[in-house]
Amino acid sequence: MITDYSQRLIIQEVSPRDGLQIEPVWVETADKINLINELSSCGFSRIEAGSFVSPKAIPALRDGEQVFQGIKRHAGVIYVALIPNLKGAQRAIQANADELNLVLSASQSHNQANMRMTREQSLAAFDEVVSLARDSTVRLNGTVATTFGCPFEGHIDEDVVMRLVEAYLELGVQGITLADTTGMANPRQVYRLVQRLLGRLPASAITLHFHNTRGLGLSNVLAAYEAGARRFDASLGGLGGCPFAPGASGNICTEDLVNLCDEMGITTGIDLQKLLTLSRTLPSLLGHDLPGQVVKAGRNCDLHPLPRH
Amino acid sequence: MITDYSQRLIIQEVSPRDGLQIEPVWVETADKINLINELSSCGFSRIEAGSFVSPKAIPALRDGEQVFQGIKRHAGVIYVALIPNLKGAQRAIQANADELNLVLSASQSHNQANMRMTREQSLAAFDEVVSLARDSTVRLNGTVATTFGCPFEGHIDEDVVMRLVEAYLELGVQGITLADTTGMANPRQVYRLVQRLLGRLPASAITLHFHNTRGLGLSNVLAAYEAGARRFDASLGGLGGCPFAPGASGNICTEDLVNLCDEMGITTGIDLQKLLTLSRTLPSLLGHDLPGQVVKAGRNCDLHPLPRH
Numbered sequence: 123m124i125t126d127y128s129q130r131l132i133i134q135e136v137s138p139r140d141g142l143q144i145e146p147v148w149v150e151t152a153d154k155i156n157l158i159n160e161l162s163s164c165g166f167s168r169i170e171a172g173s174f175v176s177p178k179a180i181p182a183l184r185d186g187e188q189v190f191q192g193i194k195r196h197a198g199v200i201y202v203a204l205i206p207n208l209k210g211a212q213r214a215i216q217a218n219a220d221e222l223n224l225v226l227s228a229s230q231s232h233n234q235a236n237m238r239m240t241r242e243q244s245l246a247a248f249d250e251v252v253s254l255a256r257d258s259t260v261r262l263n264g265t266v267a268t269t270f271g272c273p274f275e276g277h278i279d280e281d282v283v284m285r286l287v288e289a290y291l292e293l294g295v296q297g298i299t300l301a302d303t304t305g306m307a308n309p310r311q312v313y314r315l316v317q318r319l320l321g322r323l324p325a326s327a328i329t330l331h332f333h334n335t336r337g338l339g340l341s342n343v344l345a346a347y348e349a350g351a352r353r354f355d356a357s358l359g360g361l362g363g364c365p366f367a368p369g370a371s372g373n374i375c376t377e378d379l380v381n382l383c384d385e386m387g388i389t390t391g392i393d394l395q396k397l398l399t400l401s402r403t404l405p406s407l408l409g410h411d412l413p414g415q416v417v418k419a420g421r422n423c424d425l426h427p428l429p430r431h
Numbered sequence: 432m433i434t435d436y437s438q439r440l441i442i443q444e445v446s447p448r449d450g451l452q453i454e455p456v457w458v459e460t461a462d463k464i465n466l467i468n469e470l471s472s473c474g475f476s477r478i479e480a481g482s483f484v485s486p487k488a489i490p491a492l493r494d495g496e497q498v499f500q501g502i503k504r505h506a507g508v509i510y511v512a513l514i515p516n517l518k519g520a521q522r523a524i525q526a527n528a529d530e531l532n533l534v535l536s537a538s539q540s541h542n543q544a545n546m547r548m549t550r551e552q553s554l555a556a557f558d559e560v561v562s563l564a565r566d567s568t569v570r571l572n573g574t575v576a577t578t579f580g581c582p583f584e585g586h587i588d589e590d591v592v593m594r595l596v597e598a599y600l601e602l603g604v605q606g607i608t609l610a611d612t613t614g615m616a617n618p619r620q621v622y623r624l625v626q627r628l629l630g631r632l633p634a635s636a637i638t639l640h641f642h643n644t645r646g647l648g649l650s651n652v653l654a655a656y657e658a659g660a661r662r663f664d665a666s667l668g669g670l671g672g673c674p675f676a677p678g679a680s681g682n683i684c685t686e687d688l689v690n691l692c693d694e695m696g697i698t699t700g701i702d703l704q705k706l707l708t709l710s711r712t713l714p715s716l717l718g719h720d721l722p723g724q725v726v727k728a729g730r731n732c733d734l735h736p737l738p739r740h
Contacts, residue, residue: 127619235738273735306731308694309653310436334646336731337687337724341650344618366735367728369720378646385617411678415646419676422615422645426582426675429544 125348130389132353133376134168134329135161138189139204140373141361143173143180147409151185155192157407160400161358162196165392170223170355173204174213190217202263206237211251214260221261224248224295228283229272232303236267245289252293263297264290265331269315271306273366280315287319297327299355302342304364305335305371309345316349331355332374334413335364339374340382347388354379358397359404359412375414377401381421394421434657439698441662442685443477443638444470447498448513449682450670452482452489456718460494464501466716469709470667471505474701479532479664482513483522499526511572515546520560523569530570533557533604537592538581541612545576554598561602572606573599574640578624580615582675589624596628606636608664611651613673614644614680618654625658640664641683643722644673648683649691656697663688667706668713668721684723686710690730703730 138158142149158171171193177184186203195201203219205211214222226244227233233241248264255262266286272278287298300315312330319328330346330353332339343354360375377397383390394416401417447467451458467480480502486493495512504510512528514520523531535553536542542550557573564571575595581587596607609624621639628637639655639662641648652663669684686706692699703725710726 231737271731274737276732276734305728308691310695335724335728336690337643337649337684338691340646341653341691344650344653364728370724370727375646381645382617382647382650386619415644415679418679419614419644419673422580423585425585428540428583 127386127388129352130391131347131383132167133379133390133392134170134202134353134355135166135358135376136170136331136355136373137161137358137361137376139170139173139183139202140355141357141359142182144363144365145182145361145408148182149407151188151192153407154185154189157400158189158193158201162194162199164396164400165390167198167391168200168202170202170204171219174210174217175204175206187213187217190214190219200261205251207247208250208254211254215254215258219260221263222251222255223263223265223299224251224290225265225267226286227267227272227303228278228286229268229275231274232268232272235274241286245293248293252295261297262295263299263329264293264295265299265301266290267301267303269300269307270302270311271304273304273306280318283315284318284322287322291323297329298323299329299331301331301355302333304366305333305338307332307342308338309341312342312345313349316346316351320350325350325352329353329355333364334360334371334374335367336370339371340379343374343379343382359401359414359417361404361408361412371413375412375416377414378416381416385422436695436697438661439700440656440692441476442688442699442701443479443511443662443664444475444667444685445479445640445664445682446470446667446670446685448479448482448492448511449664450666450668451491453672453674454491454670454717457491458716460497460501462716463494463498466709467498467502467510471503471508473705473709474699476507476700477509477511479511479513480528483519483526484513484515496522496526499523499528509570514560516556517559517563520563524563524567528569530572531560531564532572532574532608533560533599534574534576535595536576536581536612537587537595538577538584540583541577541581544583550595554602557602561604570606571604572608572638573602573604574608574610575599576610576612578609578616579611579620580613582613582615589627592624593627593631596631600632606638607632608638608640610640610664611642613675614642614647616641616651617647618650621651621654622658625655625660629659634659634661638662638664642673643669643680643683644676645679648680649688652683652688652691668710668723668726670713670717670721680722684721684725687723687725690725694731
């Protein structure tokens with residue numbers, strides 16, 4: 123372990139989008155706005171604040187416009203919107219999103235299941251988004267879902283991922299996210315692919331999105347960090363499940379990641395105490411427990427009184 | 432990551448002891464015996480099968496004698512018993528345990544809370560155990576609890592841990608376990624201390640015992656493996672909680688660790704499929720859900736059918 127832990131680790135908070143999107147309970151627009159405002163004050167530099175997809179497909183996020191228009195913009199925070207197509211991009215730019223996050227899947231079957239089109243059709247549709255974005259100041263990020271494995275097909279060839287990355291770069295995106303959509307990645311695989319991607323792009327243009335579905339989320343973050351990656355998605359409380367694994371975790375938990383970084387001496391710029399206070403509000407907002415661990419166990423420095431015998 | 436992943440990782444299964452000891456539900460002796468027999472057939476070379484402590488202190492394991500006498504001994508499997516003192520050692524040897532696991536805490540306050548004596552008193556008591564063991568074929572292992580942090584005192588000085596290791600070795604134990612009793616370790620700390628310990632002992636004499644209380648259990652296993660450690664404790668289903676963190680995980684989950692190893696190409700000799708089948712029996716045996724993830728998500732190779740639109 124010859125890693126330089128002095129390098130800052132940047133966390134993009136995704137609970138307002140990837141966290142809430144499969145929640146069965148409707149979260150009021152005002153509560154979403156409040157969550158994003160509180161997150162903004164915790165020290166994040168990037169927040170995925172909503173999506174602009176069909177309200178039929180993702181009813182939980184049908185209020186994207188009101189959310190983006192209602193939040194208090196903090197200086198230095200980039201507010202990202204997930205968009206599936208041109209219509210979504212138009213709505214997101216109209217709502218003043220700072221960055222659009224495009225998504226396609228490394229596996230053809232997952233793209234078909236998720237987006238109802240082939241990867242080639244997805245890329246063709248993104249071409250129109252890029253043209254639209256050229257007339258605005260909005261930034262573009264391209265996500266490759268199922269990079270590390272597909273729930274329908276299993277193993278994904280790294281060359282396929284790299285070809286999709288090239289296609290995104292040719293389109294003109296500024297950033298690339300490699301997403302482990304259903305938690306199939308392992309640290310050895312992650313290290314290898316991140317090293318390969320760093321041969322093509324600087325660390326500042328690469329985000330890793332891991333799920334903890336099989337308990338490996340934070341191990342994969344560390345492997346990617348050791349390989350040179352610096353930007354990671356995470357979700358408050360570990361909010362956001364996996365549709366294929368009832369009861370299993372989805373997104374990696376932001377406060378657990380910040381705690382790991384604090385303990386290892388890696389700077390994140392995020393206030394863990396504030397984050398834990400915010401995380402404690404989620405169970406009553408959503409009506410269920412969340413998979414985050416540090417919120418239950420406390421930080422290492424939260425000492426316990428000696429038992430009395 | 433210049434690790435040689437061809438090195439075998441040895442898992443000592445601890446669910447029958449560390450897993451069951453704080454379960455509020457009484458598990459019948461026959462069910463304990465059945466669990467251990469099933470574990471024996473999964474490919475483990477070491478199983479911590481019970482403890483010989485005061486039945487008042489740990490009522491859940493008061494049937495240690497019957498368990499050790501009732502299990503079917505598999506060739507090549509070492510059946511370990513945890514013992515706190517001479518009386519426990521006498522009972523364990525009588526019950527034909529292959530190895531005695533002694534425990535003391537790196538922190539004085541935790542030793543006092545857990546064992547009701549000082550560390551020095553613990554060591555003096557172990558002296559009698561060693562004398563007794565000399566007249567038998569039983570092996571001895573010494574565990575240093577709270578090695579990576581104490582819930583009452585916080586940070587633990589590595590020199591204190593190393594001094595206790597030396598005290599154990601002077602007594603004549605064959606193996607040392609460093610235990611992260613309440614899940615306070617981080618991978619950077621683990622890597623450093625394992626490297627230091629490997630300067631004193633061969634990898635075959637060192638076991639690491641991690642808890643997942645703050646979500647870092649498997650990350651710590653990988654850090655220790657990368658530093659050269661090869662032996663790890665783990666518990667089926669992640670059975671065994673943390674008394675200081677209701678709702679948080681305790682022991683790292685065996686099948687999640689085996690899955691990690693399988694995916695990374697690290698040999699364990701353990702049959703994951705069999706292990707998952709056994710893990711699925713735990714919720715009905717114990718009356719509650721367990722923190723293991725792979726049992727809920729399936730292995731990567733357990734593919735899902737395509738959704739029909």
